[in-house]
Amino acid sequence: MWSVRTLERHINSFYYQRLLSSQTHSDVPIDNQKPDKTLTTGFIKDPYVFEFLNIPEPVAGLEQDIEKALIGNLQQFLLELGKGFSFVGRQFRISTETSHYYIDLVFYNYLLKCFVLFDLKTGKLTHQDTGQMDMYIRMFDDLKKQDDDNPTIGIIL
Template identity: 60%
Template sequence: MAYREAYFEEEQQGQERADYGVFLIKELSRQLIEEFGKGFDERELRRMRQFYQTFSIRDALRPELSWTHYRIILRVDNPTARQYYITETAEQSWSTRQLERNINTLYYERLLSTQSKREALLDQEKMEKSSSFDVIKNPYVLEFLGLENPVGYSESDVESAIISNLQAFLLEMGKGFSFVGRQYRIKTDTKVFYIDMVFYNYILKCFVLVDLKINELTHQDIGQMDMYVRMFEDLKKTEGDNPTIGIIFCAEKDHTLVKYSMLEENKQLFASKYRLVLPTEEELRVELEREKQFIREQIERKG
């Protein structure tokens, strides 16, 4: 009986403290607005309190970030993800709009999924020599192209939209990418081929070839990209360049096809889905969970 009375007394005191806290913020807001003008409503004061509770150590703050940057980052619950967005925003000079988009499209989680894949597929020696898995995401979100799905568009339409939105596309691709050419011409003794897009990554120190497919990935697509990579290695790569990487952007990707194709063992070839509309957070999480399940199955099969 005494325990129950103590419980209700503590609960009542907690409610009283909560009520007092609401009153205090409301009254403080009124006084600040009266003295300094707009910008001190109750919601803004709660954000300030949350900011102080989250970043109580002043040295953890980055001067490159504005208050608006921090307001957006406060929405991220995961402390590790939050620190990632702080660091990347400062180092990559993300605008508040770019930061908000990356959070909404689970940028950190998509990279994390890629790194998990790397750990699952590469042994320790290869992991130390390769970081290409760190920049290849799946899926890529290309809502900024302004193409709606599933309207009738061609691969050329997607390619043209990317070139028109090249800066946003490079940011979605990741760190260190620079554009080399569109419909890049590569010639053998007997034939001429055209690669949709060619990039160079100055962090990886290698060329990155991109082939666009508006339909589901096929083994012919994989074979074609493998040929492009081999040709680039032989005809274009210069001394000091690391192995060329090929990425096939496809609307759909069958994991069974991936498992039984050269994508399984070839560490220079990747197939990534792309989304032309901004998916919901739940849709992206389902996509990432599907990738993780595929990784788990690979580990079990090799174990």
Template identity: 55%
Template sequence: MEDMNLIEYHRTGDVLKDTEQIVDAAQRRAHQSVNVLLVQRNWLIGKRIAEEELTHNGRAEYGLEVIKSLSKSLTKKYGNGFTKTNLYNFYSFYKEFPEIFHSLSGKSDQLLSWTHYRVLLQVKDRQARDWYEHEAFQEGWSVRTLQRNVSSQYYYRMLKTQQPEAVKQEMKMLTSSYQNKLEFIKNPVIAEFLGMQEDTSYLESDLEQSIIGNLQKFLMEMGKGYAFVARQQHIHTEKEDYYIDLVFYNYILKCFVLIDLKTKKITHQDVGQMDMYIRMYDELKKRPDDNPTLGIVLCTDTDEDIAKYSVMHGNEQLFASKYKLYLPSDEELRAEIESQKAFFKLAHIESENDQND
């Protein structure tokens, strides 16, 4: 009997195209399987929390205590993925989508990913949320496309416009770069669910990896108190996932130092994003006796300013008088980046020569 689970593809006669079809189909199948299990898991956890809340007359404060206790225990046993925020999202997911599973296998072929549902939970208007859910599924929107459309009030703009097709085409143009068919592979939520260390190599080009790796070594060898904390550190906000290129702790200054690399001209938005990182670090990581977190935004285009130092308002004097004593100068950073770009270019040329021999 024919196995209905076999990967299907349309034979074209071109072995490369056919092989690409097989690989893409297998990846889609893997995505669907992981996605269904992840959505089911989160919905069931949310359902169980809601049931526990009901045992105490539905008191919301008791539900929050359950979430707090579960977060501590689950994180200790399973690691990342079970923060209080995540557990509250699971609880909200069950509350807002109580009929999504008529059985554990029900509607599994019609599910969006968990990160899609996490975005949908931002939409409080039930009619708008149902519309976004339908459009995201039918049109194959990526998570970033859905987030942009929710944030830009796409549903309400479509209701008001007399030219819906023009609005739709504009949306497709503005989100075309977000429609990555392998988005799920890069999703940190998937890595957490599978119990794997997140592979962040996809976040950097070869040149960026080389520069960041070299800067990490450069700062550690400066002898000015730098201790390495993390590379490509994942920061999740309600609407986006961010990655800080390098994080250090300077034990002389007693502060965290965050470094972000940009491959284009530095913008005000880049500095604003760094300020957000600083606020998050000061709220979540900084201890009472630590000094304010410092952020550095670097640019690889050396026709532009090489660095922008970012520190929260009210700390400028401290930064000017003390911090710069232990930070690399613009000239030092420029020299290191230029040196690494030259090494990378030379290695690339040698590699091409070896392939041509």
């Protein structure tokens, strides 16, 4: 029931292998499934496939190069993210009384009614990266989130 374009994309992005390697087959979303609006499973993809960036594996570039490539291909990036995403900003500044912090990419998902923060990393994930994202989420919830929004989601790519 897929279009030719969708089928070619799934073949080129090794969709079948990702489906087989996922712990449960519901981890990899299928295009014609209708997601449950109470869960993020249908809205937040895992894994993301960025074949449209033409970045060789392993990633040897800088985080800012990847950010520029994602912004340059924003339409494809939004389609890869899933349903309901809208772009808010890049290098989004959030400030305290003493410091300024910059979040790589900020999106809003109007179906989940929450902000989604992306932090781009090219190296190995560390505890500092996780702590930094946790700080970004807490600050964003305190300073930017509206009362009727759901809690902010943070994704480290």
